[in-house]
Amino acid sequence: MAPDSATVRRIQRTTVASVALLPCIAAVVSFMHMHELCLRHGEDGFAAVLIPVAVDGTIVTASMSILLANRSGTRGGVLAWALLVISSLASLGANIAVAEPTAIGRVIAGLAI
Numbered sequence: 871m872a873p874d875s876a877t878v879r880r881i882q883r884t885t886v887a888s889v890a891l892l893p894c895i896a897a898v899v900s901f902m903h904m905h906e907l908c909l910r911h912g913e914d915g916f917a918a919v920l921i922p923v924a925v926d927g928t929i930v931t932a933s934m935s936i937l938l939a940n941r942s943g944t945r946g947g948v949l950a951w952a953l954l955v956i957s958s959l960a961s962l963g964a965n966i967a968v969a970e971p972t973a974i975g976r977v978i979a980g981l982a983i
Contacts, residue, residue, distance in 0.1 A: 897926050899982040904964040925964075928957040 873881075904922035913921065932954035936946035962980055969979030 896982055900926060900961050900965060903968045903979065903982065904961065906968045907964045910968070922964075925957050925960050928953050929961065932957065 901922045904925060905918050908918035908921050909915070932950045935950040936954065939946035939950070965979040965982050966976050969975040
């Protein structure tokens with residue numbers, strides 16, 4: 871038996887809220903890690919803000935470019951995919967670099983991308 875339309879709408883709203891909220895949480899945690907890493911390695915406060923914004927912004931931009939391409943029936947360009955992979959690895963690396971130096975600490979920090 872198919873779910874009624876009210877159930878479908880609740881599922882859709884929950885999905886949209888999750889898709890909106892979870893990346894925001896990951897972005898905040900990732901920003902904090904990259905910001906801390908920049909400060910540890912001598913960047914001034916302004917650069918320590920701009921660098922994480924640039925890295926996470928590149929992830930968003932590349933993702934949207936790939937999504938648009940997929941909606942148009944293509945797979946997206948090499949540049950978009952390369953920027954997505956490189957920026958994601960940079961974010962992951964920063965998260966792990968500032969983690970507590972234990973295996974569990976690094977795994978938890980690595981989940982924040």
